[in-house]
Amino acid sequence: MAVIELADVSRAFTVTSRSGWRRTRREVRAVDGMTFSVEPGEVMGYIGPNGAGKSTTIKMLTGILVPSGGTIRVAGVDPSRHRLKLARRIGVVFGQRTTLWWDLPLKDSFAVLQKMYDVPLARHRENLATFVELLDLRDLLDVPVRQLSLGQRMRGDIAAALLHDPEIVYLDEPTIGLDVISKARLREFLAQVNAERRTTIILTTHDLDDIEALCTRVMVIDHGHQIFDGTLDGLKSSQSAPRTLVVDLAATLPPIQVTGATVIKTDGPRQHLTFPTNTSAAPLLAEIAANYPLVDLSVSEPTIESVITQLYNTA
Numbered sequence: 130m131a132v133i134e135l136a137d138v139s140r141a142f143t144v145t146s147r148s149g150w151r152r153t154r155r156e157v158r159a160v161d162g163m164t165f166s167v168e169p170g171e172v173m174g175y176i177g178p179n180g181a182g183k184s185t186t187i188k189m190l191t192g193i194l195v196p197s198g199g200t201i202r203v204a205g206v207d208p209s210r211h212r213l214k215l216a217r218r219i220g221v222v223f224g225q226r227t228t229l230w231w232d233l234p235l236k237d238s239f240a241v242l243q244k245m246y247d248v249p250l251a252r253h254r255e256n257l258a259t260f261v262e263l264l265d266l267r268d269l270l271d272v273p274v275r276q277l278s279l280g281q282r283m284r285g286d287i288a289a290a291l292l293h294d295p296e297i298v299y300l301d302e303p304t305i306g307l308d309v310i311s312k313a314r315l316r317e318f319l320a321q322v323n324a325e326r327r328t329t330i331i332l333t334t335h336d337l338d339d340i341e342a343l344c345t346r347v348m349v350i351d352h353g354h355q356i357f358d359g360t361l362d363g364l365k366s367s368q369s370a371p372r373t374l375v376v377d378l379a380a381t382l383p384p385i386q387v388t389g390a391t392v393i394k395t396d397g398p399r400q401h402l403t404f405p406t407n408t409s410a411a412p413l414l415a416e417i418a419a420n421y422p423l424v425d426l427s428v429s430e431p432t433i434e435s436v437i438t439q440l441y442n443t444a
């Protein structure tokens with residue numbers, strides 16, 4: 130049974146703008162007719178350009194915002210009507226803000242959360258020990274949150290969001306501003322939590338490596354509408370972003386002529402060609418090898434960035 134269900138959900142805001150003495154009001158439909166469901170244990174990437182409606186959706190799923198239309202059920206309840214009841218069953222991490230107490234050492238924040246969520250002490254200790262180990266928090270427990278680096282604080286925030294064993298976790302830009310090693314460590318941790326606890330994860334991110342590393346499902350939204358819902362491979366093959374062929378020749382030549390491919394760049398004896406995703410590379414290779422002094426050659430698939438850019442442009 131689905132753990133998150135949205136049926137025709139919308140949320141509008143009235144925005145007032147001023148030009149001289151004139152004030153004009155207009156309605157922004159941040160989320161517009163959104164319908165989807167999420168099964169327990171799914172890791173869903175929720176992506177879209179700035180202003181697409183991601184945060185508004187997450188705020189409605191946590192109960193902070195009330196929808197203007199449609200219905201939402203999370204863990205069987207309407208989030209805005211049962212916000213406190215739901216709080217025990219969900220965890221939330223906003224990459225740009227901390228939920229920890231700024232002046233308290235990390236371990237005291239964790240102790241407050243144990244009381245707030247009324248987590249049995251034995252279970253709290255067990256979870257804490259696991260997260261301290263996996264997130265490498267041991268040396269940070271006595272440090273006030275204000276003295277932690279961004280990456281250290283984020284590890285603390287993630288542990289804090291999971292200490293009460295939530296069934297669903299919303300992560301809004303959890304890797305923003307982190308270095309490559311911290312990002313990798315965090316992704317590994319989240320994958321492990323999902324595998325071992327079957328925690329449902331909704332991940333909002335602009336870092337597509339997060340999506341590649343973690344998500345079994347991707348939802349792309351734009352202007353409050355869903356424009357794609359499926360697997361990452363499905364997303365890649367849904368668009369005809371061109372593939373690239375990099376050809377190294379024995380000599381610097383004018384752009385080569387190949388049926389079905391176009392030279393987009395030359396760099397001495399190296400030439401870059403694009404060709405459609407749905408075309409096989411084999412006949413191109415054969416034609417080049419037959420007509421030109423070929424030394425080496427490689428084919429690269431479209432990047433996920435290029436696929437998504439194309440999706441936004443065609444939506």
Ligand SMILES: Nc1ncnc2c1ncn2[C@@H]1O[C@H](COP(=O)(O)OP(=O)(O)OP(=O)(O)O)[C@@H](O)[C@H]1O
Nearest residue numbers: 142144157159177178179180181182183184185186
């Ligand atoms: N409280 C508000 N009042 C007025 N307009 C709002 C409010 N919150 C959001 N919006 C508008 O709703 C639209 C969606 O905003 P939202 O924050 O959900 O986008 P987002 O996809 O999370 O963007 P980002 O990637 O920049 O965080 C935007 O046009 C935004 O300006």
